[in-house]
Amino acid sequence: MNVVMIGSGYVGLVSGACFAEFGAHVTCVDVDRKKIDQLNAGGIPIYEPGLDDLVKRNVAAGRLAFTTDYDPAIGEADLIFIAVGTPTRRGDGYADLVYVYEAAKQIAQHLSGYTVIVDKSTVPVGTARQVKRIISEANPDADFDVASNPEFLREGAAISDFMRPDRVVLGVESERAEQLLRELYRPINLIEAPIMVTDLESAELIKYASNAFLATKISFINEISVLCEQVGADVHAVAKGMGLDGRIGRKFLHAGPGYGGSCFPKDTTALIRIAQEHGASCRIVEAATEVNAAQKARMVKKIREALGGSEAGKTIAVLGLTFKPETDDMRDSPSLAIIPNLVDKGATIQAHDPQGMEEAKKLLPSQVEYCDDIYDTVNGADAVVLMTEWNAYRGLDFDRLKERMNSNVFIDLRNVYEPETMRSKGFAYTCIGRD
Numbered sequence: 429m430n431v432v433m434i435g436s437g438y439v440g441l442v443s444g445a446c447f448a449e450f451g452a453h454v455t456c457v458d459v460d461r462k463k464i465d466q467l468n469a470g471g472i473p474i475y476e477p478g479l480d481d482l483v484k485r486n487v488a489a490g491r492l493a494f495t496t497d498y499d500p501a502i503g504e505a506d507l508i509f510i511a512v513g514t515p516t517r518r519g520d521g522y523a524d525l526v527y528v529y530e531a532a533k534q535i536a537q538h539l540s541g542y543t544v545i546v547d548k549s550t551v552p553v554g555t556a557r558q559v560k561r562i563i564s565e566a567n568p569d570a571d572f573d574v575a576s577n578p579e580f581l582r583e584g585a586a587i588s589d590f591m592r593p594d595r596v597v598l599g600v601e602s603e604r605a606e607q608l609l610r611e612l613y614r615p616i617n618l619i620e621a622p623i624m625v626t627d628l629e630s631a632e633l634i635k636y637a638s639n640a641f642l643a644t645k646i647s648f649i650n651e652i653s654v655l656c657e658q659v660g661a662d663v664h665a666v667a668k669g670m671g672l673d674g675r676i677g678r679k680f681l682h683a684g685p686g687y688g689g690s691c692f693p694k695d696t697t698a699l700i701r702i703a704q705e706h707g708a709s710c711r712i713v714e715a716a717t718e719v720n721a722a723q724k725a726r727m728v729k730k731i732r733e734a735l736g737g738s739e740a741g742k743t744i745a746v747l748g749l750t751f752k753p754e755t756d757d758m759r760d761s762p763s764l765a766i767i768p769n770l771v772d773k774g775a776t777i778q779a780h781d782p783q784g785m786e787e788a789k790k791l792l793p794s795q796v797e798y799c800d801d802i803y804d805t806v807n808g809a810d811a812v813v814l815m816t817e818w819n820a821y822r823g824l825d826f827d828r829l830k831e832r833m834n835s836n837v838f839i840d841l842r843n844v845y846e847p848e849t850m851r852s853k854g855f856a857y858t859c860i861g862r863d
């Protein structure tokens with residue numbers, strides 16, 4: 429089976445490599461020449477555990493190739509996946525579909541024989557039909573179907589999520605398209621992962637509804653964490669007690685600095701816009717986004733209070749910059765909301781991240797200093813802020829920290845450590861929703 433993946437980012441590259449691993453012949457197409465050159469030279473443009481080996485193995489086996497050219501790969505394809513970015517459109521919060529529509533126009537010019545064109549990007553309801561219209565207008569003779577196959581992988585665990593998904597959602601309009609997609613996903617079916625077949629609109633909405641629900645779960649526990657601090661409850665215990673209820677589940681119930689990343693912020697905003705456009709309300713998701721913004725602002729206040737009321741003139745060591753561990757993705761990371769605030773108020777920031785520093789340098793204020801070594805980061809610091817729960821920060825050498833720090837303030841925005849233990853080790857310890 430010949431597969432083309434349009435867009436070789438976090439989703440396109442992982443999906444393309446995984447389909448190749450399943451046995452398909454995959455060509456990844458991207459307009460970013462630098463990215464394609466790097467891939468053709470054996471490099472991997474993103475950090476994703478296990479991706480390096482997977483890509484190398486499939487390139488060596490002749491099943492995976494990279495190009496900037498739509499031609500001839502499109503003409504030979506049975507299935508074409510669109511996995512380009514759908515960022516928030518500036519000004520109105522709607523998902524920006526320019527990259528999807530541009531890909532559709534390019535695809536239309538090179539189609540040959542029956543082909544299924546599949547939206548893998550997260551796109552508003554109606555986009556698959558819009559793609560169909562664009563292609564039909566540009567190439568009236570084209571023999572094709574459109575389909576929607578939203579992706580649910582998590583960065584940092586993308587390969588296992590793709591290979592062993594909770595479900596695969598296929599939005600289709602024809603039996604022929606369904607059969608081709610089922611054939612491609614056969615290895616997943618063999619491990620009995622459910623393949624759910626539905627209409628285009630439902631498939632498109634399943635993705636937004638899922639992300640909005642997970643974001644709401646995080647905002648819910650973050651709001652409960654504020655109440656915990658007021659009443660003297662422990663948010664860990666509350667979340668555990670809730671999560672043991674099978675109807676609730678324990679995942680996405682970790683209080684923290686607010687959700688970030690390349691999906692939740694933009695997808696919640698887009699869902700609100702989709703609902704508005706169709707005259708429906710989306711009040712729960714609106715509240716989840718407001719609570720999330722408030723949580724990030726609350727983190728700045730928490731840091732200020734831990735520093736005795738002012739960040740001015742203080743040195744703050746920030747451990748972790750990416751929106752979560754095991755990725756180099758900085759998109760909408762809470763650190764991007766929190767650090768500029770601290771810098772504005774006159775704090776000196778010394779930062780460390782195992783994978784995100786290169787990207788962070790482009791996005792954070794130029795005054796931020798970056799350190800390659802965790803313990804150099806805390807040199808002369810008045811406070812340590814644990815921002816992202818990388819494994820490297822889970823077993824810190826506290827004696828070394830104290831030796832290098834100027835003070836003993838430790839602000840744990842991920843509740844990695846136990847308050848009692850930290851206080852017994854001599855830290856003025858602050859965390860989220862527990863004392």
Ligand SMILES: NC(=O)c1ccc[n+]([C@@H]2O[C@H](COP(=O)([O-])OP(=O)(O)OC[C@H]3O[C@@H](n4cnc5c(N)ncnc54)[C@H](O)[C@@H]3O)[C@@H](O)[C@H]2O)c1
Nearest residue numbers: 435436437438439458459460512513514527531549550579
């Ligand atoms: N990142 C995630 O964890 C994740 C998970 C599930 C779904 N998604 C969705 O998948 C989509 C892609 O996300 P991503 O994180 O992989 O984005 P990304 O920015 O990492 O990658 C997008 C790629 O598309 C390329 N591109 C843009 N226009 C193109 C064109 N016309 N032709 C060929 N290539 C083009 C860009 O150069 C870029 O390399 C988004 O809709 C996103 O919401 C992302």
